[in-house]
Amino acid sequence: MADPSSYRPKPGQIPDSPGVYRFRDDHRRVIYVGKAKSLRQRLANYFQDLAGLHPRTRTMVTTAASVEWTVVSTEVEALQLEYSWIKEYDPRFNVKYRDDKSYPFLAVTLNEEFPRVQVMRGAKKKGVRYFGPYGHAWAIRETVDLMLRVFPVRTCSAGVFKNAARTGRPCLLGYIGKCSAPCVGRVTPEEHRELAEEFCDFMAGRTGTYIRRLEQRMTDAAEEMEYEKAARLRDDIGALRRAMEKNAVVLADATDADLIAVAEDELEAAVQIFHVRGGRVRGQRGWVTDKVEAVETAGLVEHALQQLYGEERGDAVPKEVLVPALPEDAEAVGQWLSERRGSHVSLRIPQRGDKKDLMATVGRNAQQSLVLHKTKRASDLTTRSRALEEIAEALGLDSAPLRIECFDISHLQGDDVVASMVVFEDGLARKGEYRRFQIKTFEGQDDVRSMHEVIGRRFRRYLQEKERTGEWPEGQDRPEEPLESGESGESGELGEPGESSAGPAESGEPGEPLAGVGPLDGLERLDRLEQPGREDDGRPKRFAYPPQLVVVDGGQPQVAAAKRALDELGIDDVAVCGLAKRLEEVWVPDESDPVVLPRSSEGLYLLQRVRDEAHRFAITYQRAKRAKRVRSSPLDDVPGLGESRKQSLIKHFGSVKKLRQATIDQICEVPGVGRKTAESVVVAFAKAAPAAPAVNTATGEIMEDNGGSTHD
DSSP, X not given: OOOGGGSOOOTXXXXXXXXXXXXXXXXXXXXXXXXXSOHHHHHHHHTSOGGGSOHHHHHHHHHOOEEEEEEOSSHHHHHHHHHHHHHHHOOTTSOOOEESSOOOEEEEOTTSSSOBEEEEOSSOOTTOEEEOOOSOHHHHHHHHHHHTTTSOOBOSOHHHHHHHHHHTOOOHHHHTTSSOOGGGTSSOHHXXXXXXXXXXXXXXXXXXXXXXXXXXXXXXXXXXXXXXXXXXXXXXXXXXXXXXXXXXXXXXXXXXXXXXXXEEOSSEEEEEEEEEEXXXXXXXXXXXXXXXXXXXXXXXXXXXXXXXXXXXXXXXSOSEEEOSSOOTTHHHHHHHHHHHHXXXXXXXXXXXXXXXXXXXXXXXXXXXXXXXXXXXXXXXXXXXXXHHHHHHHXXXXXXOOSEEEEEEEEEEXXXXXXXXXXXXXXXXXXXXXXXXXEOOSOOSOOHHHHHHHHHHHHHHHHHHHHHHHTOOOTTOOXXXXXXXXXXXXXXXXXXXXXXXXXXXXSSOOOOOTTTTOTTOOHHHHHHHHTOTTBOTXXXXXXXXXXXXXXXXXXSXXXXXXXHHHHHHTTOOSSEEEEEETTTTEEEOTTOSSOBOOOTTOHHHHHHHHHHHHXXXXXXXHHHHHHHHHHTOOGGGGSTTOOHHHHHHHHHHHSSHHHHHHOOHHHHHTSTTOOHHHHHHHHXXXXXXXXXXXXXXXXXXXXXXXXXXXXXX
C-alpha cells in the first residue's frame, strides 16, 4: 500500500485552472480519472490526512503511485476529455454503468443505396437512424408490420435482395404490398429513399401532419368516387393509429425528452431511462453499477449523461433532459449536451405536473431494477460461496461461517425498545428462525447495554439447551451467571418467534427445514439431523443451534458489548463483528481500526444484506409494538375478556366513554357478560386515568369517543 505523500506534487506545481487528472498505480495503469474546475483545489483534497477520506477514496489514493493532469480551456472540454479517458482506460475506481440486458433498436440503414428497416443490437453505426431502445424485439416487429402497409420499405437482408434482383422476382412481401420491391425496379432509388425518410419522420413523432394528409387524400378519393382507393387509405390510417397506440401518450404537449431516475444504496446504484418522443414513451433502458468511488446522486447522474450521450449527435440528444438531481456543474453539462445536439438542451429537475408524475414512475422502475439485481446476485450459489470465503478470510476464521446471526436494536426516542435476530445459512435468509426481543432490564435509550442484554439472553438459552440435552463438554466450566429457566419465547422475555411462526409478515414465507444449506454434503446434513439439539424432523429447537458468526449493527461499542456478553457465558467459539452503516466498516473485537473490505467484495455485500434485514425486522416489530400501545384500552387488562366480548360491550353502549359511565348492573345486561366480568370492567376503568377529550381544532367542538361531537 503506497503512501500518498510519496507522490504528492510540490506546492505551486498544480495549476489553478480547469482540467482532467489521472491516478496511476505502480504498473502505470490508470486507476481513476476525474475532472475539476480547479485542479489545485481538487487534487489537494486527495492528499489530506487519510483518516479524513472516504474509505473508497482512501483505497484509491493508497493504491495509486502517481498522479498527472491535463489543463483545458473550458469546463465543457474537461467533461468531454474525462469521458474519452474513462472509455479509453476503463479505470477500476470510476463508476461505470453496465447494461442489465442487451436492448434492441429499430434501425433504418440510411447509409445504403436502398435503406433497410431492421432490428439491431450492440454498438451504433454511422449513417444508421435508430429508434428505441425497445423492451423486446417482438415489439419492434409488430410495429414494423403495421407500418409497412403505409411505408413499404425494404426489410430483407443483402443476400435476399441480391437474389431477387438476379432472378427478377420479388419476395413474398413484394407480392402482398408490404415492400415497394426496389430489387426489381418497381420504384427508383430516390423514391425508395423518400419512403424511408417518411418512415423515419413518423417514428420520430411527426405523426399528426402525416395522418391529416392521409385523411385529406381519403376524403378527396371518396368525393371523386374512387372508393377502393379511399378504403385503402382508410385502412392505412387505421394501421398507423394502431402503431401509435402501442406507445401511450404520457405528455400532452408532444414533448421530446429523456427522463433519468436513480435508485441507490451504499454499494450499488440502478439507473432507468425513459425516452419520450412526441409525448409518447418510445423506449426504455436500464443500467446498474457498483459505487466504487465516493459519489452522490448528482455524480451518478453526470456519469449516466456521459455514457448515454457520449457517442450521440443531432436528434439522438433530445431537447429536454429531466433528472432527479443536477450535476455539480449543471451549466457545463447542459452546454456539452447542447453542443452534441446542435441546439439548446434543457437540463432540469421536473417540479410539477405530468413530467414530475412520469419521473416518479421512472424512479419506481429504477428501484425495482435495483431490487431485481440484488435478488439475482444473492441467489447465485457460486457468489454466495465466494462471499462466505471472503468473510472468513477478512475476519481470520478457520472456516466459512455457514450460519450467521445478526442483531439490531430499534426504538423511538427511548420508547418501545426492541431487538431483532435474523439468521442466514449459506448466504440465504432462514425466516423461520428469526427472533425478536423486548428489552426488559432497564428503560430508556442505551443501544450498547441493550445489545449486551440481547446477546446474553440468546446464548444463555443456547447453553441451557446444551445442558438439558447433555451436550456440555466434560471439564468445561458452567457460566457464573445462572441460567434463567423462566425465559420463554412466547412471553417475549427472551425472544419471540420470527416471521414464519408469528403469523403473516412482510415476505410471509416460512423457512424450509433445510433451506439454504447448499454447499453442505449429505453427511453433514445427516449430522445436523442427528444432533440432540434438533427436533425429529430436523428443525432446530429454539436457540439450540449456535452460529459461527454474530454480526451486530453498529461499531466498536456494540461489538465490545456483544463480545463481553459471550465472555461472561464462557463462549469462545463464536466470532463477532459489527458493520457500521455510515462508512460500511467491519469492526472486530479488541481492534482499534476497522477491517475495510474491498468495494467489489461479495463478502461486504452479504454482510450488508444481513444487517439491512435485521434492521428491517427490528423496525417492523418496533412499529407494531408502538401501534399496539397506542390502540390499547383499559379493557385489555380485564382477565378473561376476549376480543369478541370487547366488541359486544362497545356495540351495546355505543362508545368507550358511555361504557366507562355504566354501572355493574347495566354491564351485566350485555349478552355473555357475567357479574364477575362486569365488576372487573368497572375496576379496570377506575384504575385507568380518564383520557383527555379530543378537540376539533377547526370548530372548537369536543369529540366523542364514537367519532361524534358535542358542543361545550
